[in-house]
Amino acid sequence: MRKILTVLIIFLAAVSFLRADLYVKKVKQAAPYEIMGKKRSGRVEIQELWLAKDKFAQMGKELSIIFNKKSGKLYLVVNPAKVYLEIPLGITREKLNDYFPQKIADIIKSIRVTDVKVNLNTERKKIANWDCQKSEFEMTILIPALNAMPKMKMVMWMTKDLSVDYKGYLTGMEEVFKLLFLNVLDVDENSRKELEKLDRIEGFQVAGEGILKLFGAEIREEEQCLEISEKPAPPGVYGVPKNYRKRALK
Incomplete structure (x- = not known):
């Protein structure tokens, strides 16, 4: 189970975002669920997202995701343990064994993404003060x-x-998605064509819902923006906290 969650965290980190930077404050709500006999309670969390050209930092209570193109790395920061994982952006399927233990590399290599479907602009509604369009x-x-x-x-x-x-402000997040998703995972040809539709989605995401079905469980999360504004980012927000230690991938 732990291996599955590790792989999915790495996977989702690739998927789940200049002058004054863009600040986004959002509330994230996870529903309770049970998987493989273990019950997980629901939770509500406030997250902050800082976006700038070629870098971003999504700050959560348990997990933060930091990208800075200048460093050429993506950082997964596990806050309760005060440790972080460092993933090079140049990683490809052929180089997985250079960065991960054999078992983890073999698991990632075995992943195949299929049956991708993208539905654009399926519905309209007002969320807070924003007129929104729905895409799936x-x-x-x-x-x-x-x-x-x-x-x-x-x-x-x-x-x-x-x-x-x-x-x-979105170039950094888009680049990470392409580098870590398309260059590492085996995505079938039809799904790659379907993924091209994502480029046609217009606007900024202010609300959303994610559903993961695994081993008979349904893991559901919802989020909504509370604030979107331009302001200077705090010093060091695009870097790993100094008192955190690096955990080797291999």
Whole structure:
């Protein structure tokens, strides 16, 4: 189970975002669920996201995700343990064994993404003060090395009703997705074509829902933005906290 969660965390880190930087404050709510006989309680968490050109930092209570193109690395920061994992952006399927233990590398190599479906602009509604359009994204992840076949669905509510030029802030997140998702995972040809539709989604995501079905369980999370504004980022927000220690991948 721990291996599955490790792989999914790395996977989702690739998928789940200049002058004054873009600050996003959002509330995230996870529903309770039971998986493999273990019950998980629901939780509500406030997260902060800082976006700048070629870098971003998503700050959560348990897990933070930091990317800075200048360093050429993505950092997964586990806050309760005060440790972080360092993932090079140049990693490819061929180089997995250079960075991960053999077992983890074999698991990642076995992953196949299939049955991707992207539905654009399926519905409209008002969320807070924003006029939003709904888009949906779903896929099946085959992990034969773990005898698992999780299915994911993401619902995204996008708006163009923002006074800030948000497009310039999203390049860092888009680059991470392409480098770690398409260069590492085995995505079938039809799914790659379907993923191209994501480039046609317009606006900035202000609310959403994620559903992961795994081993008979349904893991559901919802999020909504509380604040979107431009302001200077705090010093060091795009770096790993100094008192945290690096945990080797291999």
